[in-house]
Amino acid sequence: MNLPLHALDTAQFERAQQLLGDEWLAQDAELAPLLPVVLARGVGQDWHKSGTFRHHLVGVARALTLWQQPREVRLLGLLHSVYGNAFVDLVKFDASSERGDLRALVGEQAEHLIYLFCTISRTEFTQKLQAHATAADGTMEVAQGAQRLTLTPREVAAFAIVTMADAMEQWSSWQDDVYSRFPYVNPARQQSVHWASSLWPGPMRPTSRIVSQINGWGRALQHPVLRQQLPLPPMFAQCTAELTAGHEATAMSLYWSVIQMDQPLVEPDCAIAVLEQAVRLNPWVGEPQMVLAQLYLAAGRPQEAERAAASAVHCYSCWGNAWDKRVQWDAWMAWARIVRQSAQQGTWPDRLDKLNNMALRQEVAGA
Template structure:
């Protein structure tokens, strides 16, 4: 059965390449002027899910940059939690006294988006976008403190896109448990569920949230939201659905290979399991990348090339890793080595020589 692999969009990959260097943001005309002020608030020292708060803010901004979002939306990504919110107790700017300072730094439109994003209920936002969806004109009503607040279509589109980037940057198995069934989270006693509480846990990729990200993306196809902002390139430019069952199956199959819960002498079973994972969820790069390496080990260079190209396309579309065990740039680097070996030959026969592989040229 043919695998649902993707051709590599060279323009998208070129945009992704420009973001591989950690210093990319220091050279970004829109974000660089804001960065020193943000860093001065010790965001590089604060814990945040799979890294630090700095890693998170920059990672969200990276996806939004890759997705060619305008300045105010990218600044929202970089600053999306600085006033604090219901999910984190971090408050880097006091909304009661420092709004004018942030407004002076980033401009009125960007600060307005940041303030709304931090102070409105994001749980309610996700529930309503995925539930009834926006109103006919693309606007959305949220309730807060007994008052109704109307988000404009532009604000709805911006919040959807930033929520997609925010989720893919941070979510992994630890949050699957502590925020189980988000946005409809049940309040469970921490001491009783101590095993789920242990951070970072097994670092398994999420088995729940890509379905939700896909649903948010599909909401951008609403007539009232179309054309307001560039559509992220994930899920075939937000046109494709990912079912709950398919996501769960793909994650479990992938993880069974990573945990070596398959026969280890020959690679036929692991290969078949990964192929099935890709069929269930063709929208993330890591299963395709591991599959490319298995194909190389089996001498199937053409198959390895197609799988590596598809993996690279997925990594280039997201700008963040699905499997958080290593960072996005490391996944991209290893995938490029696999693609190079599949294209030019030279995959090591000796196990120890894997330590020597490097990009050429």
């Protein structure tokens, strides 16, 4: 098979398992006290990309929790847009009059990060991060309104990690189009001309662009000063491996051709070959591996199915958010675990209607 599949990291999976379902946030001693506050500000009713603003904030906080970030960074993730910013016009706290209120809720350190994240030029920060334009001492100069501000290395690292989680939680093909070439967006594109691209939520393809950009932001954390500041996110081999933009785009197109059934439909060999190539080009997202595992099972190849499904579970355990947003992260995780268990136990049904009855009947080793 010669595929770059991942061994399942049991410790990483166990961290992810604790975050499955909605109840994890209510049980989180550091984040739970803030949930009633943000809900009272209407975040459960605000639209945001692939769901509501609440879904987005919780998804970002979940990823940061999975990445073992400290309290102030996780609070930044949960509240990263509450003062509004250039990317999101959703002001939940008035920065001119309510900073003290938020500071009393989250503490001075977390509120400082939240305020900076909302008021600096996120465009300039993201562009500089993408260009690895951090100073030798780990600082970065950015605009804050009409002023220039120098971010400390810890602030740069925190904002980079939150930016990675923020992008992965929300990005799909709709944002690929309306925010094309982010962070170098062309403001001249008119909706009346590009009306087809504007129709939300669009075809719900996975992004063709943002994962390689997240990869670049993560590799920026290999700066000798920045990598000492905070735990590195686990994807891309702790942000050391490179994913090129061309490989990402090609892998997504190959994956989507199978999902859209633009392959021969009687035998799975062509679809398997296409998905194997997608995994070779981008081994860092779980959905192509999970679909490949199911096809291996259908083709009577359980050992290969088990490896691919375990690798998919590993990828889901690293990200904490779905790449293919047609269904949510915990649903992808649940189905991949069923596929893996079936491959291990030889229980994949022959009858099509029996797929409707699938369930994780007992825990398998490591998953």
